[in-house]
Amino acid sequence: MDRIRIAIVGYGKIAQDQHVPSIAANHRFELVATVSRSSGAPGGIPCFGSVEDLLASGPKVDAVAICTPPSVRYEIARVCLEAGLHSLLEKPPGVTLGECEELVRIAGERRVSLFTTWHAQYNPAVEAAAERLKGERIDTMRIVWREDVRKWHPGQQWIWAPGGFGVFDPGINALSIASRIFPGALIVRGAELLFPSNRETPIAARLAMVSPAATGAIEAEFDWRHSGGEAWDIEVRTAAGETLTLSEGGSRLAVNGEQVAAPGHGEYPGIYAHFAELVDGGTSHVDLAPLRISADAFLLGKRVQVEPFED
Amino acid sequence: MDRIRIAIVGYGKIAQDQHVPSIAANHRFELVATVSRSSGAPGGIPCFGSVEDLLASGPKVDAVAICTPPSVRYEIARVCLEAGLHSLLEKPPGVTLGECEELVRIAGERRVSLFTTWHAQYNPAVEAAAERLKGERIDTMRIVWREDVRKWHPGQQWIWAPGGFGVFDPGINALSIASRIFPGALIVRGAELLFPSNRETPIAARLAMVSPAATGAIEAEFDWRHSGGEAWDIEVRTAAGETLTLSEGGSRLAVNGEQVAAPGHGEYPGIYAHFAELVDGGTSHVDLAPLRISADAFLLGKRVQVEPFED
Numbered sequence: 006m007d008r009i010r011i012a013i014v015g016y017g018k019i020a021q022d023q024h025v026p027s028i029a030a031n032h033r034f035e036l037v038a039t040v041s042r043s044s045g046a047p048g049g050i051p052c053f054g055s056v057e058d059l060l061a062s063g064p065k066v067d068a069v070a071i072c073t074p075p076s077v078r079y080e081i082a083r084v085c086l087e088a089g090l091h092s093l094l095e096k097p098p099g100v101t102l103g104e105c106e107e108l109v110r111i112a113g114e115r116r117v118s119l120f121t122t123w124h125a126q127y128n129p130a131v132e133a134a135a136e137r138l139k140g141e142r143i144d145t146m147r148i149v150w151r152e153d154v155r156k157w158h159p160g161q162q163w164i165w166a167p168g169g170f171g172v173f174d175p176g177i178n179a180l181s182i183a184s185r186i187f188p189g190a191l192i193v194r195g196a197e198l199l200f201p202s203n204r205e206t207p208i209a210a211r212l213a214m215v216s217p218a219a220t221g222a223i224e225a226e227f228d229w230r231h232s233g234g235e236a237w238d239i240e241v242r243t244a245a246g247e248t249l250t251l252s253e254g255g256s257r258l259a260v261n262g263e264q265v266a267a268p269g270h271g272e273y274p275g276i277y278a279h280f281a282e283l284v285d286g287g288t289s290h291v292d293l294a295p296l297r298i299s300a301d302a303f304l305l306g307k308r309v310q311v312e313p314f315e316d
Numbered sequence: 317m318d319r320i321r322i323a324i325v326g327y328g329k330i331a332q333d334q335h336v337p338s339i340a341a342n343h344r345f346e347l348v349a350t351v352s353r354s355s356g357a358p359g360g361i362p363c364f365g366s367v368e369d370l371l372a373s374g375p376k377v378d379a380v381a382i383c384t385p386p387s388v389r390y391e392i393a394r395v396c397l398e399a400g401l402h403s404l405l406e407k408p409p410g411v412t413l414g415e416c417e418e419l420v421r422i423a424g425e426r427r428v429s430l431f432t433t434w435h436a437q438y439n440p441a442v443e444a445a446a447e448r449l450k451g452e453r454i455d456t457m458r459i460v461w462r463e464d465v466r467k468w469h470p471g472q473q474w475i476w477a478p479g480g481f482g483v484f485d486p487g488i489n490a491l492s493i494a495s496r497i498f499p500g501a502l503i504v505r506g507a508e509l510l511f512p513s514n515r516e517t518p519i520a521a522r523l524a525m526v527s528p529a530a531t532g533a534i535e536a537e538f539d540w541r542h543s544g545g546e547a548w549d550i551e552v553r554t555a556a557g558e559t560l561t562l563s564e565g566g567s568r569l570a571v572n573g574e575q576v577a578a579p580g581h582g583e584y585p586g587i588y589a590h591f592a593e594l595v596d597g598g599t600s601h602v603d604l605a606p607l608r609i610s611a612d613a614f615l616l617g618k619r620v621q622v623e624p625f626e627d
Contacts, residue, residue, distance in 0.1 A: 168616030
């Protein structure tokens with residue numbers, strides 16, 4: 006089978022740290038180009054200033070991995086899909102549900118594979134938790150996602166601009182794990198969004214959800230005002246009395262307090278293994294649940310003004 | 317063919333003014349019950365206090381028309397769909413996209429018809445506009461939806477509560493027309509949401525959208541602070557130079573300034589004619605675009621605080 010010739014679009018930290026090595030380690034892929042305004046590329050690989058340049062004068066490509074900031078992802082993905090390229094999107098797949106739905110439509114029309122990745126879902130511990138919870142009745146789920154925005158997003162202004170998601174930028178990772186492992190739909194029934202008085206996006210949020218698969222409370226708490234180390238935890242209690250705890254952002258699983266080994270590819274190698282399956286099988290994998298839950302929280306959330314935030 | 321035995325759930329103004337006469341005028345339906353906490357029903361029809369009561373001790377029903385306020389619609393629709401009843405939902409079909417998606421899943425599982433109605437879409441002038449714009453390239457679209465909230469929602473507190481939509485309650489009617497007539501997806505790229513300092517939902521909003529079918533600006537302006545009569549207008553300019561104007565909430569169509577006759581059923585008779593087709597054909601009709609556009613506007617909207625609003 007021919008190798009899938011792939012270009013990386015957007016050559017920032019996540020592309021360099023995760024996508025380049027994962028592509029290099031997967032024999033189904035061959036990295037043939039990058040697209041970057043800052044001309045970045047690993048040794049010997051040509052770099053183009055835009056996807057239009059790549060399509061006009063680059064090497065032949067079959068697929069792209071789009072790792073740009075989310076606000077420009079839609080226009081780039083649209084050009085790539087229209088050109089018949091299989092497209093992998095970093096998380097979140099867009100800044101609105103509308104643009105994601107339109108990409109789905111174009112991918113269907115052009116019969117190419119579209120893959121909306123949520124990297125945390127490909128953590129082996131997350132996959133193991135999903136397997137254990139399949140078909141279970143759930144009592145409660147509690148998501149706690151606390152970190153220090155000054156440590157994790159120093160000086161990043163786009164997260165505070167309208168459409169920048171604020172604390173939902175990390176929170177959507179938690180929602181991507183929660184919606185992957187939960188054996189039923191997660192439906193927002195109430196939310197509180199805490200906006201610093203000088204900012205356009207929330208610095209903290211609380212969500213109350215329900216599910217046909219759950220009898221008790223499903224709650225999420227996101228907070229960026231946490232300077233004493235991170236908490237990236239999800240705890241699920243089943244009706245059968247088992248407690249599953251995913252900690253460290255989905256990388257460790259414990260059942261009733263006992264650590265469970267979860268062997269597997271790891272996040273990005275798992276993503277590329279799945280992308281190869283999609284391309285080879287001629288199918289797409291589109292998961293908009295984390296973005297939908299976020300949009301629903303903004304739609305019905307109570308806005309609370311809190312003290313200004315200065316970087 | 318047997319008549320479709322239908323119950324109306326929620327017996328408020330819209331049920332009495334629109335649903336009862338439209339059901340009575342359509343020979344495919346027979347109104348056999350209502351569900352209402354205030355015990356309302358047209359002469360001779362039994363009324364039940366809940367859908368559970370109706371299912372347990374009422375006459376046999378095949379379908380329901382759910383006309384309650386939106387916040388309780390999901391729980392009621394879930395019970396009805398699970399019980400195998402074809403379900404027609406007043407607009408908006410829910411307060412979140414998540415609950416609507418879950419209803420779609422249940423309807424598919426139970427193989428019953430789910431119909432998310434947006435009454436303004438069934439205006440004959442709207443249908444005529446959609447027909448004229450099919451396949452056209454669009455230059456610009458401008459939506460202006462201004463009314464006096466004191467006149468149209470006197471003393472209604474739920475519209476100001478979180479999840480009450482605020483000015484999107486009428487605005488979503490405009491979006492339901494716009495998304496019906498526009499020959500391509502409408503994608504929100506920016507929004508301004510004007511919140512009174514003492515209220516939880518916006519009193520006015522501006523949306524900037526794009527579409528693969530349009531070359532120019534697509535704009536919407538919703539405003540509840542308009543005391544000098546209503547403006548419920550949508551103007552579309554095509555690339556071919558034609559100007560379509562839908563006015564009076566979608567009830568009148570003009571092309572290049574000339575009124576165009578648009579014969580047809582009328583909004584609610586059209587809705588029931590379509591519901592009968594869906595039930596007879598064993599299919600569903602689910603349109604979440606107006607709700608998705610609204611959620612996207614809240615997700616990336618810039619919040620602007622404006623003067624307090626007192627009823």
